[in-house]
Structures are given as C-alpha cells and as structure tokens.
Amino acid sequence: MTADAVPAPPRRRTVRRLVVDAVVAALFTVVVDGYYLWISPPWNSFYPSSSTVAQLVMLSPLSLVLLRRRPEVPAVVLTGASILATPVGEPLPVLACAALAMFFLGLGRPRRQAALSALVVLAIPIVRHLVSFGPFDYLNAELPPAWSSTLLVCAGLAVSAAAGGFVRSRGWTSAALGNQLLRLLDDPVFRTWLDGVVAAGLVVLVVRELQNDPVGGDWTDAQQWVLLVAAAAPASLAVRRKIPEIPLLALAATCLLVYPLAQTQWVLITAFALALYSIGVHRTWWKSALYAGTTLIALRVISWLLHDGAAARLVVDGLYSVSDRRMAELLHRIWPVWLSASLALAWATGLLTRLALQNRRAAQREAALVQKTQEQEQLQVLLEGRSQIARDLHDVVAHAVNLMVIQAETGPDLIARGDQDVLAGFQRIGDAGRRALGELDRMLSALRDADGVPDPELTPQPGLSDLRRLVEDVAHDGLTVELDVHGDTELAPTGHQLAAYRLVQEALTNVVRHAEATKVVVMLEVLADELRVEVSDNGHGFDPEVARTGGRHGLAGMRERVRIHHGTLTIDAAPGRGTTIAARIPLAAEASR
Structure with missing residues (x-):
C-alpha cells in the first residue's frame, strides 16, 4: 500500500453504521406516519391523487438512511415531499426531517459543495410556483399565502444548512463534548x-x-x-x-x-x-x-x-x-401487529446502544493497556539506563580507587628510593583520581541534564585508543602489562569500543585486587566482522562458579556488556593457575541493524 492509499474501514463497523442509519430512518418514518394517520389525518377523496401523494409523503423519511453518507439525497426527497403534502395537510413533520438533512448537509460536506446542494434544495419550493404539475393538479391550486409560506420554508432550510456549517467550522463535532457527556x-x-x-x-x-x-x-x-x-x-x-x-x-x-x-x-x-x-x-x-x-x-x-x-x-x-x-x-x-413492530425498534435501538457502550469500554481498556505498556517500556528503559550507569560507576570507581590504593601502599618503598619516585607516585595517584572524577561527571551529567543530552564540554566516552594509557596506569614495578593490538581500532563502532574498554578495565582491576600476578597480556584484534579481546595473567586464579554465586559484580558486568552486543564471554580460570578472559563481539550484526 502506498503512502497516499487510505485503508478501507472494517466491514463490521460499516455494517453497524448502516444498521444504525436504517433504525433511525425507520423511527422517523414511524413518527411521521403516526402523525399523519392519527393526529392529523389529511388524506381524503377530494384530491384524485391523494393515495399516491400519501404513499410518497409517508415513505419519504426512509431516505434518512443516507443522512450521514449522502445528506443531499434526503434533503431533496424530503423537501419535495413537503411540497406534495402542503395543499393536503400539515407539512411540518416532513419539513422537520428536511431541516435535519440540511443540517447534516452543512455539517458533513465541504463549504462549496454544501452551498451548491443547498441552492438546489431551496429551488424546489420556488419551482412549484413556476411549473405546472400534471399528475398532481392540486399543486396548481392557489393556496394563500403561497409565496410567504415558500419564503418561510426556504429560510428555515437555509438556516439549518448554515447551522451545520457553523458547527463544523467551530470544531464542535469533536469527541470532547461527547466524552464529557458520557462521563456524566x-x-x-x-x-x-x-x-x-x-x-x-x-x-x-x-x-x-x-x-x-x-x-x-x-x-x-x-x-x-x-x-x-x-x-x-x-x-x-x-x-x-x-x-x-x-x-x-x-x-x-x-x-x-x-x-x-x-x-x-x-x-x-x-x-x-x-x-x-x-x-x-x-x-x-x-x-x-x-x-x-x-x-x-x-x-x-x-x-x-x-x-x-x-x-x-x-x-x-x-x-x-x-x-x-x-x-x-x-x-x-x-x-395491532404494526404497533408491536414499531415498539420493537425501541428494543433494537437499545441493543445498538449496548453494543456502542461495549465498544467504548473496550476502546478505553485498550487505551489504558497501551498506556500501561508504554509506561512499563519507559520504566524498563530507565532501569536499563540505571543498570548501565551502575556498571560504569563500578568500573570507574573500582579501577581508580584500586590504582590509588596501590600507589599509596608503595609509598614507603618510594620514600626509600628518593624524592623523584615519591613525586611520580603522587602524580599517578592524582592522575587516576582526576580521570575518575572526569568519568563520573560525564556519566552523571546525563542524570543532571533534563533532556538526557550529555554536556559536550565533558570528555567523551573512552575507546580502544585509550587502552594504552589504561595499561600504563596499571603497570608498576611488581606488575608488567603488555598490550598487543591488531587491526584498525577506528573500524569498531563507539558502543563496541566502550564495551571492550570497560571489559579490559574490569579485568585489570580484578588482576590488581585479587590475582597477585606479575604479568598481564592484553590482546585486542579488530576484524571485519568481529572484535576479539583477551586478557591473560599468571596469578593464582579462582573458581568461576564460586565467583558467579559469590557476588562478583565485575564479572556479571562483563557478561552483561558482551551480551548486549550479542557476543560471547569465556572465562578460563582455576585455583592455582592464571586466568584468561576472552570476549568475541560481532560487528556485522551491529552494522546490519
């Protein structure tokens, strides 16, 4: 379906509207016929064509079945029926139906089309005085005051059409008023x-x-x-x-x-x-x-x-x-049977009203469900964002604090070596603290910004190009860290670079805190469709299953970061030997999405 195509309305809704229109037309027909038959019986033998006129006039309200779809049709039919009924009896019931059709004509049609249709309808009472009607000779009789009555009819129909156009122009046909009434x-x-x-x-x-x-x-x-x-x-x-x-x-x-x-x-x-x-x-x-x-x-x-x-x-x-x-x-x-049949229309109207109320309640439940689903999705996004921030905070704080603790613990040894080593140690502590504060400000800026847009003046998120500085910060006299990079790091998307950086950062933090290793090898390989990261140390290792159940949030954060990018994480460790953490993050899936 093209962008300009308009889907057809559901068949059930169309049939329901047709049934409602038919019931309304039948109700108006019963009311008009009841008026002419019992309250003001006009048809007699004085006019030769009285039976034909009676049938035309009394069946004319059935044209209201087209009131919403083609209001110009019942407007013409009912105006003509009122002209036929004027010399015989009271035309007000049929004229009231014609006025209703004129109102819907102004309500549901564009201004120019409604004006042209209204002119055609208003010409019908005037034509009666200009044209001789052979089949209905009684129409040619002079009925004082004929012209005044015609002017009154035209004025009433014109006012009805204008009222419909005014309501349409004011936007009063919106559902706001109807919803307020329904709530009442x-x-x-x-x-x-x-x-x-x-x-x-x-x-x-x-x-x-x-x-x-x-x-x-x-x-x-x-x-x-x-x-x-x-x-x-x-x-x-x-x-x-x-x-x-x-x-x-x-x-x-x-x-x-x-x-x-x-x-x-x-x-x-x-x-x-x-x-x-x-x-x-x-x-x-x-x-x-x-x-x-x-x-x-x-x-x-x-x-x-x-x-x-x-x-x-x-x-x-x-x-x-x-x-x-x-x-x-x-x-x-x-x-009479006809009276029971007429009263059955009241029951049918009630049944249609019940169906309409059920549809309205179903629409309200559906709207409430959609709103609740949207709120849950927003809450889920918020929780995921908070989880991401929590992982980043853990990585930043744990890494920086561990570096500062290690540098502080080596203070006595540095004092024995000389002032230059002491100053270099304090410089490393200060650099680690400043970087930690910078990353904290960058992450927390998203929480402070009302639009969720980070401050462009803050340092951007770290990537693969920052791994060398990370390795230099971790390395010290008792720990040697080697970095081996293969491929163009700029080919990896920003999100993948951040995930790889955090993974290496967390792995090095664990080595410093728990492994008691003397050597760490960080290997990074950027391929056309995959990013591989591997961190190996010669420490005393650990049991991955015990770490999984012992609250090791760093390992859980590694798995979550890799899982988000549809990658795999492998942890090869055992007590008494080193640990190898390897991650494979696909790049083709990200590029295809």
Whole structure:
C-alpha cells in the first residue's frame, strides 16, 4: 500500500453504521406516519391523487438512511415531499426531517459543495410556483399565502444548512463534548436522579392525558383503579437500569388495559418504548430479545384471545362501565401487529446502544493497556539506563580507587628510593583520581541534564585508543602489562569500543585486587566482522562458579556488556593457575541493524 492509499474501514463497523442509519430512518418514518394517520389525518377523496401523494409523503423519511453518507439525497426527497403534502395537510413533520438533512448537509460536506446542494434544495419550493404539475393538479391550486409560506420554508432550510456549517467550522463535532457527556452519564448518582426525573415527568404527562378525552373513547368509562394504574405505571421507570423487567411488565400490562378504551395513549406508548429500550441496553442480547419478543407477542395474543366471548365480556365489564353497544365495540379492538413492530425498534435501538457502550469500554481498556505498556517500556528503559550507569560507576570507581590504593601502599618503598619516585607516585595517584572524577561527571551529567543530552564540554566516552594509557596506569614495578593490538581500532563502532574498554578495565582491576600476578597480556584484534579481546595473567586464579554465586559484580558486568552486543564471554580460570578472559563481539550484526 502506498503512502497516499487510505485503508478501507472494517466491514463490521460499516455494517453497524448502516444498521444504525436504517433504525433511525425507520423511527422517523414511524413518527411521521403516526402523525399523519392519527393526529392529523389529511388524506381524503377530494384530491384524485391523494393515495399516491400519501404513499410518497409517508415513505419519504426512509431516505434518512443516507443522512450521514449522502445528506443531499434526503434533503431533496424530503423537501419535495413537503411540497406534495402542503395543499393536503400539515407539512411540518416532513419539513422537520428536511431541516435535519440540511443540517447534516452543512455539517458533513465541504463549504462549496454544501452551498451548491443547498441552492438546489431551496429551488424546489420556488419551482412549484413556476411549473405546472400534471399528475398532481392540486399543486396548481392557489393556496394563500403561497409565496410567504415558500419564503418561510426556504429560510428555515437555509438556516439549518448554515447551522451545520457553523458547527463544523467551530470544531464542535469533536469527541470532547461527547466524552464529557458520557462521563456524566456514567455517574451513578446522576443516572439515578435522571431516571427519577424522567419517570416523574411521564407521570405528569399521563395525568395530563387522562384529563382529556381520548380519540374513540372516554376516560370516565374506566374504573378508578384502572386510571390509577395508568397514571402510576410510568413511575416504574425509576428502576429501569437496575431491574428493567419491572417497567417492561408494568407498562406492557397497563397499555393492554387501556388500549381498548384509548387507542391514542401516546405517553404510555412512549414510556413502554423507553422500557423496551432499557431492556435492550441493560441485559444481554439474548435475554433482552427473549423478554422483549415474548412481551410484544403476548400483547397481540392476549388481546386476540379476549377480543370476543363470555370471558372477554367479564374482563371488560370489570375494567370499564359501558353499555352493551359500547362493550361490543371495545371487544373488537385488538392490539395491532404494526404497533408491536414499531415498539420493537425501541428494543433494537437499545441493543445498538449496548453494543456502542461495549465498544467504548473496550476502546478505553485498550487505551489504558497501551498506556500501561508504554509506561512499563519507559520504566524498563530507565532501569536499563540505571543498570548501565551502575556498571560504569563500578568500573570507574573500582579501577581508580584500586590504582590509588596501590600507589599509596608503595609509598614507603618510594620514600626509600628518593624524592623523584615519591613525586611520580603522587602524580599517578592524582592522575587516576582526576580521570575518575572526569568519568563520573560525564556519566552523571546525563542524570543532571533534563533532556538526557550529555554536556559536550565533558570528555567523551573512552575507546580502544585509550587502552594504552589504561595499561600504563596499571603497570608498576611488581606488575608488567603488555598490550598487543591488531587491526584498525577506528573500524569498531563507539558502543563496541566502550564495551571492550570497560571489559579490559574490569579485568585489570580484578588482576590488581585479587590475582597477585606479575604479568598481564592484553590482546585486542579488530576484524571485519568481529572484535576479539583477551586478557591473560599468571596469578593464582579462582573458581568461576564460586565467583558467579559469590557476588562478583565485575564479572556479571562483563557478561552483561558482551551480551548486549550479542557476543560471547569465556572465562578460563582455576585455583592455582592464571586466568584468561576472552570476549568475541560481532560487528556485522551491529552494522546490519
């Protein structure tokens, strides 16, 4: 894949977004159709094409399935549907959907493309007054005030598009506001108060609905206890998060009780939809599907079983005080299948919300895991750096202090020889101390520097070219040190040179401290693909296994330095004979990395 290629979104995420858009479009369609069928039924036989107009207008909200991907399509479709509905009935529901599409048009499209699409949409209401529509003659009728209504429609749609563009320009579509809202909704105290407020508000709305006469019935025909149950049922939503089964059963039973008397029980239906939504959010998908499906099917089955017969008459007579003619009418009112199907959308929305919340929690856990992993990696790097500094400090301090101790112990012998030897001994002590202090300053400067950059004025790290001075510092009258170098030392990388220098330094320090040797041979060979280091002495030797378990940090530091560069370290020693330390550090691996 080239640098300019954009990977396709995961198929599962694309399908999920499509399902969400389809559910939203279906919900808007149900709301608009419910408004036109029950609240403001406009379609009649006065217009010859009323059935065609009804189908076009009532199916137009389905175009909202393209709201996020192609908002210009639902904007054109819904604006045209509002023009078809204006002479027949109230176009506000369809115009509201068109305004939503215009908002997303300004929100999701570049400024120039959104402006051109908005001009096309705004031209639709004006074209209606300029072109004669043969199939829809009623559109040509003069409807005062036609031009003022057209201007209001265009202004509303233009404002919606401009509002979407303004929100986009301000960057308010970022996830910051959404994350704050989600954190607020995660607060258990806030959710408890919110559920209580919603439940109390629905109770008030139900009481307000009971004060008005429903379409097709009269609340005075119901028993008082039925009205009390209907008014108190939404209060069960206060426990919709903890025990969502309670509001589901309570509201389902209440809707079934009052449906024969009042088919337009919109507040109770809304509360029932919220209960179905809650069961989808707060229960596993198979449990919620079982509970919601069983409840919605049971409403239809129970209503059908009680729609006629002696048992049904006894039930209706216990619920309502109506005449025989009125009772016969109520007995034939069966819970409709379309209402159960519409309420099933609320459960589907809850299920999608649950999936979204699970994805959000998984993303949060993944982000926390990534952050923890990064912190652990940083800590590991810090520990490795501290271990490296500890090894360098050990090498520097041990080597320098041992040299100073040896020179100080030879002081009496030097005094007997003369002033010049005494001065030379003190000079060697001073040189060793100054070099030790210089290397300590260089290593500790990384700790003092906030950026981790060493002070360029300090002495650079020692390399293979400094071995000769190291050998000269260690050598004295009782110890002869020979240095044998083969190859170009500059070919070795800086890290390899430092490792070899520290290895020789530690080996010589051990010879001075423990071996009691009289001769040491240091051999260095730089090949094209390998760096070889060997330090041999004629001291009394030691047992490597005992040294490994006896806390010999110098030997452990040697092994670690060589291991870092993927090399091998061999220690050949035994009590009573000399010691040979050999290291082989590959150079090709470092160059290839």
